[in-house]
Amino acid sequence: MKPPDGYPPEEGRYVRGNDYSPVAVCVILDTFDFAIPFELTQLVMAGADTGAALSGMLQTENIGLEKIVCNIVANPNLRYVVLCGRESSGHLPGESLLALKLNGVDDGKRIIGSKALTPQLSNIPVELVDRFRKQIVNVVNLLCRPGERDVKSPGLDPEVITEAVKSCYQEAPVVFQGYTLYDMGAYPEPAIFHKIASKLAQPLQAVEPGKSKMGAGLVLSRLLPGTNCRECGRKTCLAFAIDLARGKACLERCPILDEAEFTENRKALAGLLEQGTKDHGKY
């Protein structure tokens, strides 16, 4: 099945390979963008070279996972995700991906069973999550524990990733690390094309003149990384967002927004702040 025009809808730190392949490779990135370890890059390349449809890195348990869901449901050929690298003890994105497949999200769009700080998929409809869970038949879990350095561990070994990817597109079932894998054909429903950025770029209609800065902060906070890492000097992303709304902070104080996966969020935030300044003198 040919994916729709515009596929994959979300940008990110991934390589696009064979669109007709049934497998995507997801390598957990457990460091900052500017210090990506060579062994993780090798895993991404092993996936791409072996014929994965998408092979890339996942850093966060919220926006990062939302983008993965969008890109997967936009290509019904994708039926497996190979999860590898080592878990990031800060974000727990690997555990959150597994919990998402297993349990889905609750009424507040929080991933059920995830122990991450903010496993909240607020920017995508629940229908996308449901479709993702049905379309992906298995997340092949090769994830290593946080801090693992042994590159011969299965989840850090490019040869094992190569074997995992190959197993997913065999015509006859193959048993790989306890999983039965084969190319079962595309999911029998049309692609769903959903782009998070289109929503993020909407003007800040939720906050009108006279409404509280807290309300504006809540809207802005939805676009922040949600890690509460405190690098901006505030205890939470919401506190930073409220200061943004008050004109007491600037986007440059959040270094996480400089990471590739937040490019669209950063643009949207800048647009909203500019709009707020025009409308209210200061936002």
Ligand code: SF4
């Ligand atoms: S620097 Fe501040 S706004 Fe940015 S992710 Fe960390 S806590 Fe959130």
